[in-house]
Amino acid sequence: MSVDFAGEWSEGDVEVLARAVVRAPSVHNTQPWRLVLPAGRAEVFERPELALGRHDPEGRDRLISCGAALANLQLAVRVLGRRAELLLPRAGEAAALAGSVLVDGHEPPTSAELHAYSAIPRRRSHRRPFAGARVPDEVSEVLVKAATSAGGDVVRAHEDQLPALAGLFEHAARTLRGDREYQAELAEWTTAWRPDGVGEGLLAPGYDRSGPPWAGLIRARGRIPGRQTLLTRMEHESLLFFVTRRDERDEHARAGIAMQRAWLAAVDAGLSASVLTQPLHVPPIRAQLAERLGLPGPPQVIMRFGYPSEVSARRTLRRPVTDIFRDSGTTGLSWQRRSEVEP
Incomplete structure (x- = not known):
């Protein structure tokens, strides 16, 4: 794998961050986000071309989905041992920017952060009825x-x-x-x-x-x-x-x-x-x-x-990791595996 990115991020860092983002839940599993990695921060942008005109005409659920991706992204930055401050866009900032994780210095993750991060690949949508026992x-x-x-x-x-x-x-x-x-x-x-x-x-x-x-x-x-x-x-x-x-x-x-x-x-x-x-x-x-x-x-x-019933929820499919970097239309990192770059 060949990576072209800002010096803040190693090739291994990029892999960790990207895989955390693609595992976030999203409305109708549209996965409506782009990941951009300039020096000192990690940014999530919306993909408005994946709009749901009837269900979500105002893009509210699309932004909620990007928020879930930001939560995963912040945890991934923390697991990499960096301090991570979550920033949400203010009025007047780039229209497609959903949020950023500001990276500043090093700090080991807490036990709670490690537990939350380890749950990312195990999360599923359980749409069937639950088992009879109520949650305390x-x-x-x-x-x-x-x-x-x-x-x-x-x-x-x-x-x-x-x-x-x-x-x-x-x-x-x-x-x-x-x-x-x-x-x-x-x-x-x-x-x-x-x-x-x-x-x-x-x-x-x-x-x-x-x-x-x-x-x-x-x-x-x-x-x-x-x-x-x-x-x-x-x-x-x-x-x-x-x-x-x-x-x-x-x-x-x-x-x-x-x-x-x-x-x-x-x-x-x-x-x-x-x-x-x-x-x-x-x-x-x-x-x-x-x-x-x-x-x-x-x-x-x-x-x-x-509590889950005896039927376990199935994993929904995910876009290729490289897809969240393609044609972002933003400044910063645009990362692809060399083998997947079109000539």
Whole structure:
């Protein structure tokens, strides 16, 4: 492997950072990010060409996805023994910049950082029902602490709120099932044929059609379980709502960072999880969720977690590591394996 990069980064560093980024979760597994590595920092840029016009017209979920990549990137920098300060873009900065990790000096990673980093390759989306045992409060608090320590606002749903939530999720599922444009877009991004030329099956393996439809993956012909069935399922899992004070770019990225840190904490604790945003794109549902739960701001992500069932979640496919450096359109590192550079 031949690498052309700023002197701050060795070839091995680049490999560690890139593999951490490509393993981040993303909306419909679009993996909408570019990695740029100038001296003294590591930067994540959005890929607006991977837009989901119907599901995510404002790019909110795309930025949340880039926030998850930033969380992984910061952990990878720390594991390399560098100090790492996370910076989110301010108004007026490059429109596509999702965030940066400022690297300044050397410092060994903490035990908590090593645990979180080791969970990155083990993280999966568990879309099936969970096992019957409820997660103890003290374990759930570990996830909440991981999210808040990353600067996120997170609210746990209480048992007495579940009936109202079940009704809202059922309504969201019916709305999404009847939205033809949404269904066409969902089919396009979860088919074995990929319009972006990445290759067959990039997204299809991880989308379990037998999973709970209220998780947002409701199909046009999917059966929507009744409210009581949804409530029974929800009683066997826990729900976290990631909230921001404002609907701004930096806050969306921050929600993704907090979400990913909580997810890695769940994996480290022996739990499984999945996240959903689809119901939050049905405007009345988003507003009613904020009202029913007394949230301090708009909800950006919902995480469901619990003990895994006997069926393990499958790994979703990833783009080649080199793909996240190609044609970034930004200044800084553009890294490719020499064998993959076109003549």
